[in-house]
Amino acid sequence: EYAVRDPFHIGYRVPVQLADGQHVEVETLSNFSTGLPVFYVQDLLSEEECSAIRSAAPRPAMMKSLVAREYQRVTKKRAARHFRDVDVDRDQSLDGDELAQFFKEAADLVDFTWDFLSAYLPKATAAAGDRRQVSQKEFISTDWVKFFRAAKKHHPDWFARHSYQTFVEYSDHAFLQPVLDKVAAVTGLSKSLVRRTAESMQVLLYPEGGHYSCHHDTAPDNPDFPRFLTLFFFLNDVDGGETVFFGTDLNGTYPEDRFAAGEDVWGPIESKCQSVRSCPGFDGSSPFASSLVVKPRAGSAVFWYNMAVTNEGHVGRFYWSSIHGGCPSKGEKWAANIWLHAAHRAGQEL
Numbered sequence: 249e250y251a252v253r254d255p256f257h258i259g260y261r262v263p264v265q266l267a268d269g270q271h272v273e274v275e276t277l278s279n280f281s282t283g284l285p286v287f288y289v290q291d292l293l294s295e296e297e298c299s300a301i302r303s304a305a306p307r308p309a310m311m312k313s314l315v316a317r318e319y320q321r322v323t324k325k326r327a328a329r330h331f332r333d334v335d336v337d338r339d340q341s342l343d344g345d346e347l348a349q350f351f352k353e354a355a356d357l358v359d360f361t362w363d364f365l366s367a368y369l370p371k372a373t374a375a376a377g378d379r380r381q382v383s384q385k386e387f388i389s390t391d392w393v394k395f396f397r398a399a400k401k402h403h404p405d406w407f408a409r410h411s412y413q414t415f416v417e418y419s420d421h422a423f424l425q426p427v428l429d430k431v432a433a434v435t436g437l438s439k440s441l442v443r444r445t446a447e448s449m450q451v452l453l454y455p456e457g458g459h460y461s462c463h464h465d466t467a468p469d470n471p472d473f474p475r476f477l478t479l480f481f482f483l484n485d486v487d488g489g490e491t492v493f494f495g496t497d498l499n500g501t502y503p504e505d506r507f508a509a510g511e512d513v514w515g516p517i518e519s520k521c522q523s524v525r526s527c528p529g530f531d532g533s534s535p536f537a538s539s540l541v542v543k544p545r546a547g548s549a550v551f552w553y554n555m556a557v558t559n560e561g562h563v564g565r566f567y568w569s570s571i572h573g574g575c576p577s578k579g580e581k582w583a584a585n586i587w588l589h590a591a592h593r594a595g596q597e598l
């Protein structure tokens with residue numbers, strides 16, 4: 249019942265008939281030998297469907313999803329705890345790596361410059377290069393809420409995510425049932441399985457310059473959200489805003505042991521694709537220069553597997569190579585996620 253679509257070879261196209269009689273083609277963009285099976289479908293949604301989905305996610309609802317930010321809670325008391333957590337070498341000061349860890353944990357800030365920090369950490373930034381250390385005293389007396397707010401305002405590209413989002417319930421919108429049936433047709437899964445396992449549709453709006461750093465849609469080992477399949481719709485035409493599959497290598501030089509590797513190999517890869525500078529157009533020498541890049545096109549969809557799934561629908565092996573991200577868009581970008589869930593454990597019924 250959970251059979252995955254066979255990618256065969258890159259460029260392979262299989263025709264699929266949709267319920268309304270329309271034909272689309274499911275094209276293989278990547279397979280296991282290049283890191284991850286990824287498929288593309290052009291014109292899966294009509295213009296009317298794209299705009300209906302956008303209207304189902306009104307702007308005020310989208311904005312709300314961003315209001316409560318973690319960094320607004322980095323009070324003095326919490327700063328002391330953050331300090332202890334990230335001062336892994338216990339030398340009562342933080343070096344650049346430890347500070348970066350704090351930024352990531354506290355606010356999903358994945359990029360920064362010492363220049364920008366100088367207004368907040370004058371003592372630390374007075375030192376040069378590797379000698380920069382932030383003392384506990386200076387760290388705790390810093391107004392981190394103000395810092396993160398300023399960073400967000402002036403450098404939204406430094407954060408892992410710069411977008412608005414909301415969830416739309418299928419049962420609230422009749423037009424979404426045929427959309428789910430299209431998901432079934434192109435993935436080769438049954439309509440009833442798709443309806444049973446689909447999480448509410450997540451609609452995304454990226455402002456000009458918005459992005460989403462590399463990430464996995466689910467977690468290894470007992471994930472809370474065992475999203476075994478992601479189907480991602482592009483809902484408008486926009487320049488930039490490419491979806492990049494950082495775990496793939498289309499050069500055909502994919503290291504065989506990489507696919508089977510775990511966090512020790514993938515952790516460092518993940519840290520390298522956090523910055524938007526890993527995106528196409530930023531740096532020709534990027535380690536991701538031969539990763540799969542999918543350009544947004546209204547009505548098209550890309551889908552892939554985040555983990556193996558057993559025939560009974562249970563969580564299987566996590567695919568570290570499913571790491572991906574959305575690059576900065578040169579204008580508003582609208583998109584939507586449909587995630588299909590596996591069951592957490594053997595014995596759990598879906």
Ligand SMILES: O=C(O)CCC(=O)C(=O)O
Pocket residue numbers: 452460465489490491492572573574575583585
């Ligand atoms: O915007 C994109 O291209 C990717 C978005 C994404 O990966 C997500 O929403 O989980």
Ligand SMILES: [Fe+2]
Pocket residue numbers: 463464465572
């Ligand atoms: Fe994602």
